[in-house]
Amino acid sequence: MSSQNTHIDWILVLIYLLLVTVGWLAIYTADYSEQHPEIYYMGRNYGKQLLWIGVSLCLGFCIQILDTRFYTAFAYIIYGVALLALIMVFIFGSTISGSKSWIKFGFFNMQPAEAAKFATCLVLAKYIGSFNTNFYTLRERFIAIALILIPMVLIRLQEETGSALVFGALSFVLYREGILPGSVLLIGVLAIMLFLASLMMPVQYAMLGVMMVLLLVILLRGRAKLPQKLVIYLTVTVLTITTAPLLDEIVLMVILPILALIFILISIYLQRSTYALIALFFACFIYVKGVDYIYNNVLQRHQQNRIGVLLGTIEDKRGVGYNVNQSKIAIGSGGLYGKGYLDGTQNKGNFVPELSTDFIFCTIGEEFGFVGSAALIGLFVLLMLRIISVAERQNSRFTRIYAYGVVCIILFHFIINIGMTIGLMPVIGIPLPYISYGGSGLINFSILLFILIKLDSERYMYLR
Amino acid sequence: MEPVNNKQIILQLVVLLAAAMLLARLYAMQIVDTTYKTLAKDNVVREITIYPSRGLIFDRKGNLIVNNLAVYDLMVIPRQVENLDTTKFCALLSITQEEFNRNAERMKNAAGYTIYKPQVFIKQVPAHIYDRMQEYLYQFQGFYTQIRTVRQYNCNNAAHILGYIGEVNQKQIDTSNFYRMGDYVGISGVEKSYEEELRGERGIRYVIVDVHNREVGRYKDGEEDIEASAGQDLRLTIDMELQAFAESIMQNKRGSIVAIEPETGEILALVTAPSYNPNLLTGPNRAAGMRMLLADSLKPMFNRALMAYYPPGSTFKPLMGLVAMQETGIGANYYYGCNGAYRLGRRTVGCHYHASCFNIQAAIQHSCNAYFCHLFKLFVENYKFNNVSQGLYKWKEYLMEFGLGRTDYLDLPALTGFVPDGNKYDKMYGKNRWKAVSIISLGIGQGELGVTPLQMAHSTAVIANKGTFVYPHVVRPNPQNPNSKYNKKHKVSINPKHFNAIIEGMEQVVLYGTGKSAYMPGLNICGKTGTAQNPHGEDHSLFIAFAPKDNPKIAVAVMVENGGQGKKYAAPIASLVIEKYLNDSIAPYRKYLLERMTNANLLSQRPKTISYASNGEDDDDDNIMTTILMPYTTPTTPTLTVPEPLSTKTTEQISVQPGNTPSAPLPIQIKTPSPPPALKPQPINPPPDNN
Secondary structure, three states: OOOOOOOOOOOHHHHHHHHHHHHHHHHHOOOOOOOOOOOOOOOOHHHHHHHHHHHHHHHHHEEEEHOOOHHHHHHHHHHHHHHHHHHHHHHHHHOOEEEEEEEEEOHHHHHHHHHHHHHHHHHHHHHHHOOOOOOOOOHHHHHHHHHHHHHHHHHHOOOOHHHHHHOOOOOOHHHOOOOOOOOHHHHHHHHHHHHHHHHHHHHHHHHHHHHHHHHHHHHHHHOHHHHHHHHHHHHHHHHHHHHHHHHHHHHHHHHHHHHHHHHHHHHHOOOOHHHHHHHHHHHHHHHHHHHHHHHHHOHHHHHHHHHHHHHHOOOOOOOOHHHHHHHHHHHHOOOOOOOOOOHHHHHOOOOOOOOOOOHHHHHHHHHHHHHHHHHHHHHHHHHHHHHHHHHHOOOOOOHHHHHHHHHHHHHHHHHHHHHHHHOOOOOOOOOOOOOOHHHHHHHHHHHHHHHHHHEEEEEEOOOO | OOOOOOHHHHHHHHHHHHHHHHHHHHHOOOOHHHHHHHHHHHHEEEEEEEEOOOOEEOOOOOOOEEEEEEEEEEEEEEEHOOOHHHHHHHHOOOOHHHHHHHHHHHHHHHOOOOOOEEEEEEEEEHHHHHHHHHHHHOOOEEEEEEEEEEEOOOOOHHHHHOOOOEEEEEEHHHHHOOOOOOOOOOOHHHHOOOOOHHOEEEEEEEEOOOOOOEEEEEEHHOOEEEEOOOOOEEEOOOOOHHHHHHHHHHHOOOEEEEEOOOOOOOOEEEEEEEOOOOOHHHHOOOOHHHHHHHOOOOOOOOOOHHOOOOOHHHHHHHHHHHOOOOHHHOOOOOOOOOEEEEOOOOOOEEEEOOOOOOOOOHHHHHHOOOHHHHHHHHHHOOOOOOOHHHHHHHHHHHHHHHOOOOOOOOOOOOOOOOOOOOOHHHHHHHOOOHHHHHHHHEEEEOOOOEEEEEEEEHHHHHHHOOOOEEOEEEOOOOOOOOHHHHOOOEOOOOOOOOHHHHHHHHHHHHHHOOOOOHHOOOOOOEEEEEEOOOOOOOOOEEEEEOOOOOOOOOEEEEEEEOOOOOOOOHHHHHHHHHHHHOOOOOOOOHHHHHHHHHOOOOOOOOOOOOOOOOOOOOOOOOOEEEEOOHHHOOOOOOOOOOOOOOOOOOOOOOOOOOOOOOOOOOEEEEEEOOOHHHHOOOOOOOOOOOO
């Protein structure tokens, strides 16, 4: 690499350095020990984190030295290695805090799920970037989706639901590149909303809501034969909602699809949208009922609890809700300016479990208050907006897709991690990038970013 | 470059919206909602109470009587205990293995036991064991000592005045917002009545604890800590030398001595016998001491000086004379012929033979029953009053001025005594079915009248001071405090000129009359004997006195249960107490008297000696709720001969209204079955106190 051809984005580097420093200091206060006040003491998390920061910086430097073509050429191989590592976990993996997702290398535990993140970003960039148009065949679309789904499923099988969900965020990249139509994404979002609604309230109320929304659609779609439409629609829907509780669940699950099918056929035959809406209503009914069933019978107890605590259907400050409650107390007690560095009473008292990893945000919320929290959130927003603008200035499709992948992953971690510490999101154990303690996490997030910086630094050189 | 900017904007919007959502939530949590701050404080801040040291108590002369002694509670944090060598540990503490196990068991079963919190392993380790233990305690991880204070008494006397302390009970915790579980509170004596002064103010230290309740530091560097302030010291008015002297005289007797300085109302000595050593009720053996005292058949916990009701008998006559002179207008030279008895209608109150009473001095000197019965009748049936009830009410008003029938003025927990009024007799006889004659024995201090020794002493002090008085008290008030009721002088509504004759009479009692045994040259004692009949054996011996006659320095009431006539024990004892106080020592030629009084043993119940004045009739003219206090029943002395069955007891009065203090033994009430009394006219059997 020659100096006149490389244009390293120093803003990104600066934000990165700021974030890891904040993280290191946060871990120092989270894991503070009277016996070892030296911030570089290797026996505690803060000393180790310093080591990982050093390792990450070295790796970052190495990444800058390597030729960019390495990443494009080896994208599939890296992806393959990552998948292999994920499979190896099932054979050699060791269980740490409830999930079998770690591989031990002597003193260093590696989590392949972390490495799979940047590998998947690379392979998506490589695969989608290889097309020169925005028109894809169905097969191409499916392959792109499969590239995301394979690691997702493998990670889900390791009981790492949080990390698996991260890959879902990459669907935005597919949308950005035109592989997934926007309507699919919208339906996905609506499905999630209906999912939550079905968990938070009885089935009847959820369906009543659906009925109202569809009624609105009918009313908005013109006045032709409105009374007739309303009579048909209301009779069917009201009848269904009132009779549903009387029927056995299994019977219901047989009858509903049949009814849905019948109404779809009628709507196709008569070319009437009213019947299509009724069919949609039945589909929603099946969905809501199915979610209810899955929540009660398929999900494991701790997953139910986490969702239940978040939705407020389970009130339990001693048991499952303990983490969130203590975390909220710690952050809420910070006030405007916080209690001062190293003076957080909740942090020092070890009231919040997993303080230096998943709940690291508590230390910032408590000791630096709203101002500090806002500053950190601002730093993250700056990072992500910067990456988006970096993505948009690329000539290379590869780099742009990769950059979008990076943003999506960081954004997902950011929302979920901070959201769970303040009770907005369910507690799914994913770290806060660059802040949380953990060698595996920090190194992989660093690689993720440094590859982007490397790719961006040569934006004028190649047109890939 | 591809024209897909709207999608870029969507992602940017999502980023900004997510950040805004998080910030909004953080704003609501950290700035708007303040409950998290209190929750956080509840989480980590613990209050540690710092106990103030209780106020000290000094006597009249400034000697320290009650102080605080440091003892050590051996505490343990179970979680920190490792490899405990129990044999060594037990040897160090001088306890057996069983005791060790018992303590461990008790600790584990206590409420609020957790292995993280300090628990009391052994309470109140004595100092000598503590000294030894301190050196080796480092070998036993998790154990440490915590200082506490207990009361230490530097004397063996005045137990009932000082009282004792104990842990608060649930009721006190509920009704007061000061006390908390485990606090010490005064239970009797000045410890109780001056509790608010003595207890001081607790301090609070705030510390930060971690999730396991371990202390990790000070909260705000101790800014909000509150210093404990020690309790106020008390200066008693009790002269401990006199108190000890009086207590030693009263050994092996039941009764009490109360001495008051008339000018100031200060109580110099307040003796009740039998008493106990206050050190029994402090320290680690408090429970054992308490059990022992409560089991004692002599009831040493019962404070006779303040809680036992006695009929004042003839000691009441000076008071009766005073109120009669004030109310009926008779002069000091009023003559009433005594024909050996007071006869009214079909009733007779016997008297003994003595010279005619040409004035009230002589009546007091001779303790003439007829004279004072007559005065009582003159009083209550005075034309001023519409009926006897009204007269009796007026009579009661006067007595209340002298402190009878109430104790609100005293700074110790005491019973009120009983002064009857019309209601009592309305209930007894029926409305308007009684007259002066029915209640004539009140005039000579018998009947339903119930007076505590303290009240006797107080009324004597009032007489000695010719009507002006300060309420009696055992703790010196702050002289600068104008609100203190003990800094104010009061006056009874008796014309001061009436006192002279009465005091003259009381002087003659000691010089020539019934109280000659109290005579001591140079002291100028004025007194009055009394003999209170009772159904439990020998009469109670009573004597009230003050000295010197002019400018009196001390007023005394002595009460010796079952002591016989007033002159027999009470009068000499009173004179000894007065001599001790005024001369500071007992004259050599009176040592024999002191010895005789000290050595007399009146605890054994003795048969009543048949008095010459008693005509042997067992007529009980009042249907009486005869109330007998437990102390008299002596259940553990079955060998004693009880001379007469209870139902045939001879006298009218007896002790007491039901006491309502929790610490006093419950009275047993025996209703003597008798026909409606008013229908059966009978002569009153006069009290034999006329010598």
